[in-house]
Amino acid sequence: xxxxxxxxxxxxxxxxxxxxxxxxxxxxxxxxxxxxxxxxxxxxxxxxxxxxxxxxxxxxxxxxxxxxxxxxxxxxxxxxxxxxxxxxxxxxxxxxxxxxxxxxxxxxxxxxxxxxxxxxxxxxxxxxxxxxxxxxxxxxxxxxxxxxxxxxxxxxxxxxxxxxxxxxxxxxxxxxxxxxxxxxxxxxxxxxxxxxxxxxxxxxxxxxxxxxxxxxxxxxxxxxxxxxxxxxxxxxxxxxxxxxxxxxxxxxxxxxxxxxxxxxxxxxxxxxxxxxxxxxxxxxxxxxxxxxxxxxxxxxxxxxxxxxxxxxxxxxxxxxxxxxxxxxxxxxxxxxxxxxxxxxxxxxxxxxxxxxxxxxxxxxxxxxxxxxxxxxxxxxxxxxxxxxxxxxxxxxxxxxxxxxxxxxxxxxxxxxxxxxxxxxxxxxxxxxxxxxxxxxxxxxxxxxxxxxxxxxxxxxxxxxxxxxxxxxxxxxxxxxxxxxxxxxxxxxxxxxxxxx
Numbered sequence: 133x134x135x136x137x138x139x140x141x142x143x144x145x146x147x148x149x150x151x152x153x154x155x156x157x158x159x160x161x162x163x164x165x166x167x168x169x170x171x172x173x174x175x176x177x178x179x180x181x182x183x184x185x186x187x188x189x190x191x192x193x194x195x196x197x198x199x200x201x202x203x204x205x206x207x208x209x210x211x212x213x214x215x216x217x218x219x220x221x222x223x224x225x226x227x228x229x230x231x232x233x234x235x236x237x238x239x240x241x242x243x244x245x246x247x248x249x250x251x252x253x254x255x256x257x258x259x260x261x262x263x264x265x266x267x268x269x270x271x272x273x274x275x276x277x278x279x280x281x282x283x284x285x286x287x288x289x290x291x292x293x294x295x296x297x298x299x300x301x302x303x304x305x306x307x308x309x310x311x312x313x314x315x316x317x318x319x320x321x322x323x324x325x326x327x328x329x330x331x332x333x334x335x336x337x338x339x340x341x342x343x344x345x346x347x348x349x350x351x352x353x354x355x356x357x358x359x360x361x362x363x364x365x366x367x368x369x370x371x372x373x374x375x376x377x378x379x380x381x382x383x384x385x386x387x388x389x390x391x392x393x394x395x396x397x398x399x400x401x402x403x404x405x406x407x408x409x410x411x412x413x414x415x416x417x418x419x420x421x422x423x424x425x426x427x428x429x430x431x432x433x434x435x436x437x438x439x440x441x442x443x444x445x446x447x448x449x450x451x452x453x454x455x456x457x458x459x460x461x462x463x464x465x466x467x468x469x470x471x472x473x474x475x476x477x478x479x480x481x482x483x484x485x486x487x488x489x490x491x492x493x494x495x496x497x498x499x500x501x502x503x504x505x506x507x508x509x510x511x512x513x514x515x516x517x518x519x520x521x522x523x524x525x526x527x528x529x530x531x532x533x534x535x536x537x538x539x540x541x542x543x544x545x546x547x548x549x550x551x552x553x554x555x556x557x558x559x560x561x562x563x564x565x566x567x568x569x570x571x572x573x574x575x576x577x578x579x580x581x582x583x584x585x586x587x588x589x590x591x592x593x594x595x596x597x598x599x600x601x602x603x604x605x606x607x608x609x610x611x612x613x614x615x616x617x618x619x620x621x622x623x624x625x626x627x628x629x630x631x632x
Contacts, residue, residue: 142469165191176244194364200349204294204320249431253306266313292372293321303435328355375620377401380608404437406565419590441532518539523543525543
């Protein structure tokens with residue numbers, strides 16, 4: 133008996149049928165920007181125009197803040213029993229899974245990452261984040277202080293109020309989830325401002341949240357430009373807290389605007405120039421090579437914690453590079469809508485120009501280009517750069533000092549681990565680091581000395597929602613993920629009660 137079932141449509145076929153609504157989301161409704169402005173959302177996959185998106189500004193920020201404040205003050209969400217908020221957030225996560233293909237397709241078309249990772253990483257981890265904070269909210273207890281018998285001192289955790297969340301384009305859905313999940317779970321009202329380079333999945337999330345039961349006004353989404361609607365939120369006198377993930381340059385501006393306005397809480401997760409140190413006694417050289425190459429080229433190198441500086445002990449550097457070069461063809465850019473592709477497109481022409489400029493800078497500065505360095509697949513209409521590897525890099529070169537945010541790896545050699553750690557720390561950033569050695573005493577000493585929010589030992593980029601993520605120095609303040617994230621979106625209140 134023949135199989136009469138229709139074949140599953142290809143991702144290209146699904147993309148052709150995708151209906152995209154680019155309007156903002158305020159107080160439970162899709163709305164145009166107050167002044168009617170729009171901007172074109174262009175796919176880096178093939179240059180197609182995906183949608184016209186609302187270009188929100190100060191007027192829209194005022195409307196969203198007004199809706200958020202009203203929702204917070206009447207306690208339609210903050211006053212809801214934690215167990216009920218839990219059920220709604222879990223329903224939200226369930227709806228994300230039910231709509232996983234649509235969300236993944238929006239993510240891939242919008243910022244260029246391979247569809248396989250939009251599905252397996254971005255949608256999966258984002259819904260898990262929403263679910264985890266939903267599960268956590270009715271398991272966090274307040275405290276009673278150990279006071280004298282004539283007093284009762286209660287220490288309670290309360291939502292901070294109206295939270296603005298400004299997120300980047302490299303992991304649009306996941307970075308949104310890291311912000312909105314703990315903020316919503318704690319009872320806040322949230323205004324999400326996605327990057328203008330990748331706003332589409334955030335807008336769809338707002339609809340799913342409403343469908344799940346999040347009340348109108350509690351979760352709003354304002355697409356638009358950072359210097360327009362982003363600044364309006366950072367300067368707004370009725371926003372109580374702002375969480376930002378993005379560049380260090382913009383993070384500094386966010387902090388300044390928070391101070392200029394109402395001294396709102398400002399939490400920033402910023403740039404990185406992470407160091408990955410491989411010692412000669414590395415317990416598994418093949419694993420170290422796989423990890424180093426896979427971690428820098430994952431997501432086209434557009435990751436704040438990407439290990440873009442690779443320190444390899446001199447005695448094993450040739451063997452390491454031989455193995456690394458053999459892996460490079462695996463990361464050749466391909467069609468992001470092909471399920472076999474592992475490296476996709478660069479997000480937009482501006483970022484493409486920036487990355488290619490750093491590659492030219494590396495060549496001009498004396499680094500040896502061993503692989504890649506070129507724009508490819510130009511006939512596709514998309515934006516693609518080969519995975520690029522430089523050897524002979526010196527610590528003072530720009531490609532070793534500045535965040536490139538693209539598929540570019542700089543290899544430096546060392547003979548003394550202490551010196552490698554010193555060079556690893558000689559940067560304004562401190563987001564992540566790695567060290568590979570079979571000597572656990574050396575590993576512990578190095579990890580203690582490395583000034584980074586996360587230090588990986590004999591692996592790189594392991595991740596779980598249960599552990600905090602954030603950086604030292606100019607990589608930001610505060611922590612996303614884990615129960616520690618609640619510290620950003622809650623106030624601690626002490627209530628003294630006299631007895632007798």
